[in-house]
Amino acid sequence: MKVSTTVSVKIVLLSLLLTTLLPLICEAQVIARLDRQVIGIDETVRLTIEADGARNTIADIDTSALENNFSILSRSSNSSFQIINGSATAKKTWTFEIEAKHTGNFTLPPFVIGKEKSNPLTLKVTDSTPTTALDPQNLKNVFLEVTPQMDTPAYLQGQITVSVKLFLNSRMRISEASLEEPDIAHAIVQKLGDDHNYQIKKGDKTFQVIERKYAIMAEEGDAVIIPPLRFQATSLNSGNRRLKGDPFFNRFTNQGKRIWTKSQELKITLTPIPDEFNGKNWLPARGLEIMEKPDDGKELKVGEPLTRVIQIEALGLTAEQLPEIEVQAPTGSKVYLDQPEMQTKIDNGDLLHAVKRQSLAFIPSRPGTFTLPAINIKWWDVVNNRQESAILPERVIKVVNAGPLAAAAGTSANLQQNKEPADKTGKAEADKKSLPVLQNNLSKTDQQISAELRLWQTVSAVLLFILIITLLLWYRSRRRQVQTNKLTRKTALRPIANRDSIKKACLDNDPKSAQAAILDWAAANWPEESLTNLKTVARKLKQPELMKTFTDIEKALYSPADQSAWNGEKAWLEIADKLTVSSQSKKKQKDDSLPPLYRNNSTS
Structure with missing residues (x-):
């Protein structure tokens, strides 16, 4: 018993020691990125390097290798430190404005901090493209x-x-x-x-x-x-x-x-639609594909729904341009479509990426083999100038009956056993005389069982169908309620989150983010009004002293001299106690954030 207690104490002390030393032995993680990948010889590019790790592991950064091919025009850094659950972490960001010394394709060397190094970056530097009014005498400001x-x-x-x-x-x-x-x-x-x-x-x-x-x-x-x-x-x-x-x-x-x-x-x-295109919907894209999320592969029974999730993705289109997914229900089945989910993302900063996701329920009403037809979407490849097809292959689904089929099989087996004479040693004449009567009785019994079985199957299928429809309607109503609750919580938290964003942007000396955060805060407090610049926000707040503070933010956005001189910490002190709205506005915002999900629900 004493030995066990000693071992437990050692384990606890070792755990505490590892918890204390863990932040000190973690190495920094280094990430580097460029704001552009192709520039002209007379253009600059912004290089950002971020290091996350323990406080004592982030050292200064060595840029000597970078200066072999680039001139560093300006540099700045920003550091932060925080403790979460006893673990101390630090973050440091370096920002460089660099200019290439000559044209070519460059691979920026990894930046090493401690034992970690950043990812390599590539940059293409081309000759400058002549533009209008390059004469210094005629060049405007x-x-x-x-x-x-x-x-x-x-x-x-x-x-x-x-x-x-x-x-x-x-x-x-x-x-x-x-x-x-x-x-x-x-x-x-x-x-x-x-x-x-x-x-x-x-x-x-x-x-x-x-x-x-x-x-x-x-x-x-x-x-x-x-x-x-x-x-x-x-x-x-x-x-x-x-x-x-x-x-x-x-x-x-x-x-x-x-x-x-x-x-x-x-x-x-514009290039007209090619004559050789014969698709139903004109879809000019860089790429398009259709896919289906795999299901669990369970055996499907009569009346049970099979949920299919079909997704279309395309490059160079918006989600609204993608076609509707048409699914035909095979004979002896029903198909119920949900509302599609659509999203348009941006890839690589300049390419639209459309996504449309369609969920549907396939419900068979009889056993057998069902063939779900293939889906073929024809589109035009703008890169290779030719028609292509995105195909979702057909699916073959086997549906088995529910419990009654097994019961019927058992009954038939018992009847088959009863067809044998009880006395195998009886005379052949007695067998011949008794066989017609027995077969007649068995025929009547089979007909009665078959009729009862069909009636039971019909009633069960109808009840199961009604139950499934009820569950689907309840599920959709429940999901809408959850989405509405999430939206309500997000709406209620937006002013606080935007206020924190304003503070962070100011303390980070980032005038661009500060302007965006102030406009977001104003939009959250006055959603019914269009406040498109800081001047209108100051007027709405009825705070004349904010005019100069907001003016300094706008000047910093368009003037390099003012941007370097802008004091974000001072701006936050001037803004913090003035971001208030009247009680009437708050009441209106609260009322607007909780719209009824079903306005006529009480009368239905």
Whole structure:
């Protein structure tokens, strides 16, 4: 007994020692990424390196190997430390603005921290593409470029990627900037990912570039026409700097010069639908496939549902463009379709990825073999310019009867045994005389059993069918209720989550994330209003002192000088106690967050 107690104490002490030392022996995990994979020789690219691990394992980073082919124009770092369940973890992020020294295909060397190293990165550096107005005498301080980015023909209803670039002289200081979104008739326009920010040299000037990408799907016509896009802002000259401390700076005075520019109209000719395409739905895509989620493979019985989950995925289309999944019910069965689930994702920052998932229940009403027909979706391969087919093969399903079949089989076996004479040693004459009477009685018994069996099977099938329909309706109602409860909880937590996002963005000195978080917070508090910029949020809050704070955030977004000088911690102190809404607004938000699931439920 004493030996057992000593062993237990040693195990406990060893566990405590390992728990204490575990954070100290964990190595840092290193991740590196570039914001672009292809740049021009006169452009910059942003390199971000993140290291997660124990506090004492994250050392400084060595960039000497990187500087063989790249010049580091700027660098910054950010560190954080936290303790969770007794484990101390740290995170450090380095951000570099780099410029290639020559063209070529580069593999950035892994960055080593402790015993861990980052993933290798590839970067292609090309010669600069000449643009309009490259003459230094004619080059403007701000201009727009709208260009298509396609390596395949532009088909009707297919994805057309367009790049919108805003060039700003890096010496300019601006505020109250706005850029129009493309508004194209008879076309769907969807923004692709986040903006890219980098620098480029044109002539003797250095420009800050803000690049946005859009996916355009033309619904009709033989061409897509993108009208000129307009950018406008207020340029702050050197004489305005003395007013920087004025809370009404550049808001209620005539200081600053209003500037604007617009892009050229862009026309993209569409390739018509090829004559050789004979599909039911025109689907121009880079790839399309249809698949079915495997089921459990159990033996299927009469009246039992088989749940099928069929999914279509396509590259270069939206989920709304994918066709409906048509499933025909074989004779002797029913098929019930659920509402499809649709999602459109973005791959690699510029490619639409559509997903449509369809759930259905197959319910057989009789035993036997059922063939579920194949599903064939014809689509057009825009890369190879040919028709392709995505096929889900047919399925053969065997359905067996429920318990009554086994009972009937047992009864028939007993009757078969009774057909033998009781006395095997009896005379043949007695057998011949008794056989017709016995066969007649057995025939009547079989008919009665068969009639009763058919009646029982019919009643059971009807009752089972009603039960299944009831369960399906209850399941759908229950799932909608759960989704509504989740939505209600998410809606109630949005203002708190957005407020935390504002704080984090400010303390991280990230003006772009701060602007987005403030607008999200405003949208959560006033969902019925359209608050599209920080000025309208300040007015809605009735907090004039926030005008200057929000102005500094907007200036930091478009001016490199102001971005480096922006103090996010100070901004948060100025914002924190002013993000409040009136009691009436809170009451309205609470009422709006709990809509009734079924408005007429009480009368039904």
